[in-house]
Amino acid sequence: MFRYIGLRIVKGGLTFLAAVTVTFLIVRLMPGDPTTAFLSDSMTAQDVQALSAALGLDKSLPEQYALFLRNLVHFELGQSFFLKQAVSAIIAPRLAWTLLLIGTSLFITLLIGIPLGVYTARHKGKWIDQIVSTMIVLGISIFIPLLAFVFVYVFSLELGLTPVGGAFTPDVEDSERIGDVVRHMLLPTATLVVVNLAQIVLYTRNSMLDVLKEDYIRTARAKGVNDRSVTWGHALRNAMIPTVTVTGLMLGRMVAGAVLTETVFSWPGVGSMIYEAVQKQDFPLLQGAFIVLAFSVILMTLVTDLVVAWLDPRIKLDAGIIR
């Protein structure tokens, strides 16, 4: 078990190193002068000199790389061009909003998706199979800005049930603050749930179908264990393993979805910040956003790995052999 956790942490560390190395190389090896990406016209000669020194642009590439990593360890992600603040200070509060949105969506997706997957597995037949296949194709085909726009149009503009955008009303009383945020969260969360639900249903259903054929399920049934307890107790735990694994792989997609969703709803997270940074060509902010999002995803993937280890006792006995 400890070996397994250790291996996973090492893998997570290597993944993060790969991610930041790629950004380092992209910024410096892009066609044109590497400095142009990080210098803007509005800077004074003094600013430019200070920035060049901070990035170590006068040194060799390996030295720059070492400096880049050292800055990273100290959470120094550079200065935003337009906001004239440290990138880390701009991103930190926004990251909390993004994690709130992604975390809630993921929770609700699993809350609906797993029982639905189990249900469709137990009632399989031509009819349900067709509906599930069609739903899954539609789910992975949705263009997020369109779905989000339709939601805003119907629920905010036509019905007036939900706010058009943002995450909170600025001058709301303390007692109503939570309810206010929840109302703002409804549409962005619904968007992300709709987009990701199909995958969870698909994987839960498929692995449930496989598990229900296993000998130990037949044994349990033969012993007279009731149907409900066989499904939810004996089968689901094993059927969950692929679902949790695919949840880990979905995180990257969820982040991509969050960037688009936040933009449509002006949700004050990292995603809408990326949109603003693109409009203003604020490269340090974009780089910082990627590094922070990559770090969050890698951390959450690690958590799903640990959940898989908890679900699958074979991992506790012998490390790293599981596929």
Added chain:
Amino acid sequence: MRDIGFVESFSKHRLGMIGLTGIVIIVALGVFGPMVVAYPVGYNEAMPLAAPAREHWLGTDGLGLNLIDEIIWGARTSLFISLTAVAVATCIGVPLGLVSGYFRGRIGGLIDSVIEIAMTIPTLPLMILISAISGPSVGTVAVVIGVFSWPTLARIVRNSTLKLASLPYIEAAIVLGIPRRTIMFKHILLNAVGPALVDLTIIMATAVLTEAGLSYLGLGDPNAWSWGSILQNAFRAGHQFHAWWLIVFPSLAIMFFVVSFNLLGLGINETLNPKRD
């Protein structure tokens, strides 16, 4: 019982055939459309933001240009981007998957770790960074999407290779002294084509969604019409609430493309792996 071929049994898959029909329509639009319709350019002050009517079936945009022309040229851009992305992903993913599946051991493990790492990193923010730095261009976006689409393909080719390499006919081929390269490319790769093909249709679909997403965020090529950039133009000018056609039709085009390719993938998959029991 007669053994029916792939084409015949695919043609019985209703959803798969719907997808194939959709793709034929898109290809016809993207290939032949631009020969008939002139590239929409300039400014037509006579009729900006006209609703759909007989003279302009899908309405006009803020510049008074025909939306249908823009969508037809957008079909060409979408096809170009998705085909380029698939080509790039295939060139990286197939050899890596094949090698890592065939030579298990150290090289296989190493490549597998690289695949896993590449699958974990969230790619959209990285693509945004690259597109922002390199400047908007259809070619760059296409290559970038391809470069980030290979890991799933490599994983799928690897898994089929692992399965195939342990089958008796491969052992027989090795015993017969057939060179490794022939075994890998002829005996294994040809049999791994099916699952890979399914993933290629998904990459086609995802590439168009990603391009539309990037354009929507303002990273589209200003010199090429794409469905995503039509949307971005409409949103940026604030037309979304009084010119519904500017949002609905490009979005429908995107969904039509994506659903068609995903249905094709579904059809191929279910034809190759018929439901047991």
